[in-house]
Amino acid sequence: xxxxxxxxxxxxxxxxxxxxxxxxxxxxxxxxxxxxxxxxxxxxxxxxxxxxxxxxxxxxxxxxxxxxxxxxxxxxxxxxxxxxxxxxxxxxxxxxxxxxxxxxxxxxxxxxxxxxxxxxxxxxxxxxxxxxxxxxxxxxxxxxxxxxxxxxxxxxxxxxxxxxxxxxxxxxxxxxxxxxxxxxxxxxxxxxxxxxxxxxxxxxxxxxxxxxxxxxxxxxxxxxxxxxxxxxxxxxxxxxxxxxxxxxxxxxxxxxxxxxxxxxxxxxxxxxxxxxxxxxxxxxxxxxxxxxxxxxxxxxxxxxxxxxxxxxxxxxxxxxxxxxxxxxxxxxxxxxxxxxxxxxxxxxxxxxxxxxxxxxxxxxxxxxxxxxxxxxxxxxxxxxxxxxxxxxxxxxxxxxxxxxxxxxxxxxxxxxxxxxxxxxxxxxxxxxxxxxxxxxxxxxxxxxxxxxxxxxxxxxxxxxxxxxxxxxxxxxxxxx
Numbered sequence: 001x002x003x004x005x006x007x008x009x010x011x012x013x014x015x016x017x018x019x020x021x022x023x024x025x026x027x028x029x030x031x032x033x034x035x036x037x038x039x040x041x042x043x044x045x046x047x048x049x050x051x052x053x054x055x056x057x058x059x060x061x062x063x064x065x066x067x068x069x070x071x072x073x074x075x076x077x078x079x080x081x082x083x084x085x086x087x088x089x090x091x092x093x094x095x096x097x098x099x100x101x102x103x104x105x106x107x108x109x110x111x112x113x114x115x116x117x118x119x120x121x122x123x124x125x126x127x128x129x130x131x132x133x134x135x136x137x138x139x140x141x142x143x144x145x146x147x148x149x150x151x152x153x154x155x156x157x158x159x160x161x162x163x164x165x166x167x168x169x170x171x172x173x174x175x176x177x178x179x180x181x182x183x184x185x186x187x188x189x190x191x192x193x194x195x196x197x198x199x200x201x202x203x204x205x206x207x208x209x210x211x212x213x214x215x216x217x218x219x220x221x222x223x224x225x226x227x228x229x230x231x232x233x234x235x236x237x238x239x240x241x242x243x244x245x246x247x248x249x250x251x252x253x254x255x256x257x258x259x260x261x262x263x264x265x266x267x268x269x270x271x272x273x274x275x276x277x278x279x280x281x282x283x284x285x286x287x288x289x290x291x292x293x294x295x296x297x298x299x300x301x302x303x304x305x306x307x308x309x310x311x312x313x314x315x316x317x318x319x320x321x322x323x324x325x326x327x328x329x330x331x332x333x334x335x336x337x338x339x340x341x342x343x344x345x346x347x348x349x350x351x352x353x354x355x356x357x358x359x360x361x362x363x364x365x366x367x368x369x370x371x372x373x374x375x376x377x378x379x380x381x382x383x384x385x386x387x388x389x390x391x392x393x394x395x396x397x398x399x400x401x402x403x404x405x406x407x408x409x410x411x412x413x414x415x416x417x418x419x420x421x422x423x424x425x426x427x428x429x430x431x432x433x434x435x436x437x438x439x440x441x442x443x444x445x446x447x448x449x450x451x452x453x454x455x456x457x458x459x460x461x462x463x464x465x466x467x468x469x470x471x472x473x474x475x476x477x478x479x480x
Contacts, residue, residue, distance in 0.1 A: 026041070027042060027043070028042055028043055028044050028150055028151045028152075029042070029148055029149065029151075030042065030117070030119065030126075030148065030149040030150075031119075031148050032119050032121065032124075032145075032147065032148065034119075035117065035118040036051075036052070036116060036118065037116050038053040038113040038114070038115060038116070039052075039053070040052060042149075042151040043072075043151070044151045044155065045152075046153060048072060048153065048155070048278075049069055049071065049072060049101075049151060049153075049154075049155040050070055050072045051067070051069045051157065052067070053065050053066065053067060053110075053115070054066055054068050054070070054100065056209065056210060063111050064109035064111060065109060065110040065111070065112070065113060066103050066105055066109055066110070066210060067103070067104040067105055067128060067138070068102060068104065069100070069101055069102040069103075069155055069157060070099055070100045070101060071099040071279050071281075099279065099281065101180075101182040101184060101281060101283075102155070102157070102175050102179065102180050102182065103180045103210050104138045104157075104175075105136050106204075106210040106211055106212065108136050110128065110130050110136075112130070114130065115129060115131065116128070116129050117129075119147055119149065121145060122145070123145070124141075124144055124145045124146065124147040124161070125137055125138070125139045125140060125147075125159075126138045126139045126149050127139075139172070139173045141172045141173050144161050144162075144169075146161065146162045146163075147159055147161055147162060147172065148162055154184065154185070156174050156176045157175035158171055158174045158175075159171070159173040160172065176188075177197070177199065179199065179200070179201055180201070180202065180210070181201050181203050181204055181213075181283055181284050182201065182281050182282070182283045183201055183217075184280065185269070185270060185271055186269070187199070187269065188267035188268070188269050189201070189218050189219055189227060189269070190218075190219045190224075190265060190267025191219065191265065191266055191267070192265045193264055193265055193266065194265075198219075199218070199267060200218030200219075201216065201218065201282075201284050202215070203216070203284045203285060203287075203288065204285070205286065205349060205351055205375075206286055206351050206376050206377060208375065209286075209375045209377070211349070213286050213351060214231055214232050214288070214349075214350075214351055214353070214354050215230070215231055215236070215284050215288040216229070217230075217284045217290070218230075219266065219267065219268060224259075224261065224266055225241050226239045226240055226241055226242065227239040229288070229298075231288060232354065236288065237249075237298065239298075242257055242259055242268075245257055245258065249298065250290070251297055251298075252270075252282060252292045252297045253292065253294060253295065254273065254276035254277065255271075255282070255292060256270060256271050256272065257269070257270045258271070279293050280292070280293055281293050286353075288353075329403065330359070330367075330400040330401060330402055331400065331401060331403050332399075333388065333390060333398075333400075333401050334390070334391070334396045334397070334399075335391045335392075335396050336388075336389050336391060336395055336396060336397065336399070337367060337386050337387070337388055337389070337399065338388075338389060339382070339385070339386040341367070341369075341380040341383075341386070342381050342382075343378070343380045344358070344378070344380070346371075346378060349377070350378060350379040351376065352376040352377070354379060355368045355369070355370060355378075355380075355381065356368060358381060359381050359400075362381060364383040364384045365381050365402075366384055366386065367381065367386070367400060367401045367402060368380065368382070368399070369397060369398060369399040370398075373397060373398070388401045
């Protein structure tokens with residue numbers, strides 16, 4: 001019996017070792033001489049983060065491959081956004097189970113699956129080696145040849161220098177110093193005062209292109225008590241002042257922000273309890289929406305709306321000033337324009353959203369389109385005098401064309417007549433009041449100036465009301 005018991009215990013222990021060996025076979029380090037092929041992964045301790053090759057879009061046309069770090073096996077706080085909000089990329093089908101939080105080669109994609117990730121034995125730097133092409137450097141540090149790379153539990157990818165016995169000598173480089181569009185706990189937004197290096201987030205160019213986009217989040221060196229969102233270099237909005245761990249204008253549920261300032265650096269960072277979320281993040285998406293792991297952080301990033309018919313421009317935001325009437329919008333159609341448009345430079349790295357805004361801000365713009373059809377980048381706009389021609393031949397393209405909303409502007413002439421009659425009645429009433437005021441105070445010398453002011457201001461007020469009625473009548477007749 002004792003012998004059988006020992007055999008059972010030995011078998012159980014052997015199974016335990018096999019299972020443990022399998023669970024720890026997933027590596028979190030890349031050593032000198034090793035490589036990570038497309039399809040292989042590094043897995044952080046406890047399995048929260050993975051690093052490997054990925055493609056942002058599962059479209060058959062997309063063959064671009066990137067090295068990235070992502071959250072793995074999300075379980076909590078992944079609620080969907082309301083329909084009126086633009087959906088972040090990680091709520092699209094290809095990202096329901098992963099959230100990409102850092103990308104090594106966002107501006108230099110690989111166009112095949114034959115690349116490998118390894119440490120260059122000549123200089124100790126981490127590089128991507130495409131098959132038969134020049135290597136893409138991820139790190140560029142003056143390093144000893146004996147180095148290793150570790151994907152840490154925090155999601156930080158770290159290049160270490162090693163002693164001859166394999167122990168860690170020191171850190172040479174870390175991905176947390178070079179965030180892409182996502183801020184994780186432990187990352188910073190600010191500036192290193194000694195080196196001048198800045199920590200900031202920059203959005204993807206489009207929903208499926210991780211290249212540097214139009215929106216940036218960081219700290220203005222001259223305004224250090226808040227964070228700033230820039231659109232193509234222009235201040236778009238701010239977070240408001242930090243007070244008790246929260247920004248005045250941002251709502252990041254359960255996130256506690258902290259500001260640090262010393263002789264070496266000035267920066268913001270944040271922390272969040274595991275009880276609130278196991279997958280914290282603050283991300284600026286390709287459309288300029290600031291989101292955390294569950295919802296929009298900043299309501300002021302919502303899409304623009306047309307101006308009213310009485311406004312030549314929208315007054316709330318200089319970036320969104322438009323000349324278009326409320327009766328007009330832009331609709332996607334396939335075809336071509338009758339003439340050439342104005343093309344912006346490729347170096348401007350414009351997205352379709354940028355192109356839309358350029359058109360809205362141009363009073364003569366009647367259509368706009370992306371010049372790069374594969375990823376909806378680049379911009380061409382057309383002015384009045386050109387017409388859209390619907391077609392489905394080889395020269396056709398998707399163009400957003402100005403059109404009038406059906407039903408708007410019809411039978412609006414009566415509104416102007418009603419306003420004009422109301423103005424006439426108001427004029428008669430005010431003139432009667434002014435005459436009454438004049439007779440009441442005519443014997444009081446000290447009150448004469450009041451009567452004079454009434455007599456002068458009433459006609460002026462009536463005149464402005466008359467102009468308003470004329471403008472509305474003109475709008476109604478124009479679109480009827």
